[in-house]
Amino acid sequence: MRLIALAALLALPAVAHAQTPASVEQPLLHEVVSQVDQARMHSDITAMVGFGTRHTMSETDSDTRGIGAARRWAESHFRTISTECGGCLEIALPADTVTGPRVPTPTEVVNVLAIQRGTTDPNRVIVISGHIDSRVTDVMNFTDDAPGANDDASGVSAVLEAARVLSKHRFAATLVYAVLSGEEQGLLGGKILADYAKAQGWVVEANLNNDIVGNSEGQSGIRDTTRVRVFSEGTKSVETALQAERRRYNGGEVDSSSRNLARYVDGIADRYLTNFDVDMIYRTDRFGRGGDQTEMLRAGFPAVRISEGAENYDRQHQDLRVENGVHYGDTIEGVDFDYLAQVARLNIATMAALASAPMVPADVTIEGAVKPDTTLRWSAVPGAAGYRVWWRSTTAPQWTFNRSAGNATSLVLTGVPIDDYFFGVSAISADGYESPVVYPGPAGAFVSVGDPPARPR
Structure with a gap:
């Protein structure tokens, strides 16, 4: 039987x-997907490239060049969006003065956040992030032009577009639109964001970190316009020794909160996007490389990295030059705005679904x-x-x-x-919005928990 x-x-x-x-099928998610305006994203990336360099250690006093001008532009952009939604965004500028291997002299690193408070569950927070700083071949070179059109003006443009679209609607949970600095100098902005979230007492349910999301032509010359990668850690960065022992025994290696967040993003693509698929990558980030989501993971928050399906390394971390007929450098000509708009749609629909669900x-x-x-x-x-x-x-x-x-x-x-x-x-929820799946115990919990009880012998 x-x-x-x-x-x-x-x-x-x-x-x-x-x-x-x-x-159930949610009309709101179809609506927000339809509101993405790639012409605005093109304009935003053009503006960011126009600052010459956005290196973390570049000048801060100029209104036309350097990281200071770029972050003030981002703040102004958020304030304009807030005006259009009746003041629905609060602007925060968390900062820290840092030194380190890639920051030899004390340098102020400033993030620009726009916070859209939730209506009924405001302490639960969904974060979208991208980093505004840029670099060339020598990570310490803060004077030469570093357009950073794809790495990571593309990610910042997705953040700004998410703010523009989603600020027209109200959600149960709080949405945070984060423009980060200092990523290229050691994930500095990610650490500042994580520290700020902890100080605010935020229950961060998800961080969607968008880094290098606008190129569709790989190193081989083959164009891939239908696939985006979502990287997620398998076992938690904050896992204790006792939790690791239990997980090794009973399982959970592929069911961290971040991994189940990635599955959720995949489901959004399947249902609400046309001819655009999520390729889940079972790694925290690309092999030997990193992104700001790593600092959120170290703070115990669920986070994923969203990156284009086909990278072109001639356009990343390169001095602007032509060698043997090959153009090097991260210029706007390397951005596929049709593809970038699809990535923005994926982020926006995911945020709206998460913030509407319990x-x-x-x-x-x-x-x-x-x-x-x-x-x-x-x-x-x-x-x-x-x-x-x-x-x-x-x-x-x-x-x-x-x-x-x-x-x-x-x-x-x-x-x-x-x-x-x-x-x-x-x-x-009563109207059919569904949360991600949570796996039992500390291995899958979206909010960090203590050690499990001793295993029966």
Whole structure:
């Protein structure tokens, strides 16, 4: 009989590619996707390139050149957007004076944030970020022109476009649009952002870090306009030794909060974008390289890096020059604005979906050792009208099976053995917005938790 029950469960409809990030089709997400204006993004990148260099150690007093002029321009841009939405954005300029291997003299590093407060859950925060600083071949060269059109004016343009589109709407959670500085000198802006978030007491549910998102022609010359990469860490940067021991024993290596955030972004692309797919990369970042999301991860916040599918290294971290007929340098000619607009749409729809859904369920636990059934329990979260339990084979990349728990805070999966699957829970609002899936225990928690109890012997 149990075999029959299990067969019946596995016969339930499965999601074809990824967790469905909204239980019902959401007109708002289609609307915000349609409002992206690539001409504005072109104008924004043109303006940033026009500052000559935006190197972290470049001049700050000029109104036309250097990092100071660039960040004041970004602040002005946010203030204009805020005026258009009736003052809905608060501007913050968290800063720190730093020295280090790539900053030999004390230098003030300033981030520019625009904060759109949530209506009912304002302490829950969704962050989109990109870095405004640029560089050439020598990371210490702060005088030569460093246009940084793709790295990372493209990411900043996505941040600004997200602010312009989403500020016209109201959401349960708070949205933060972050223009960061100092990335090329050692992820300085990411650290300042993480410290600021902690000081504000923000519960950061997601950081979407956009870094190098505007090029579609790879080093080989092959153009890829339909794929964007989303990098996510597998095991948490803040994992304790005891948590690591438990995870190694019971699993969770591919179910960190950041990894399930990546699955959520993938689901958004599948449902709300046309001919544009997320390629989930099971790494924190590109091999041997880094981005500002790393500092958010070190602070215990879920974060992913969004990057173009095909990089061209002739256009990254290069002096402007022509050698043997090859043009080097990160100029605006290397930006594909049709492609960049798709990346912006992905970010905007993801932010709107996350901010409209409830927070992921809290305190998720699981039991079923030496039992034929699996039981999951969790704590209720504000704004949730119901919950859904998900499971998948331990070798499957995406959540495939699910069952509604109604508004209960526990569910028994009869005939589904705990040993054979990975499990998680999502929360659903009354109007059908769904949170990411949270995997049980510290390995998957979206808010860092203490060590688990001792394992029974």
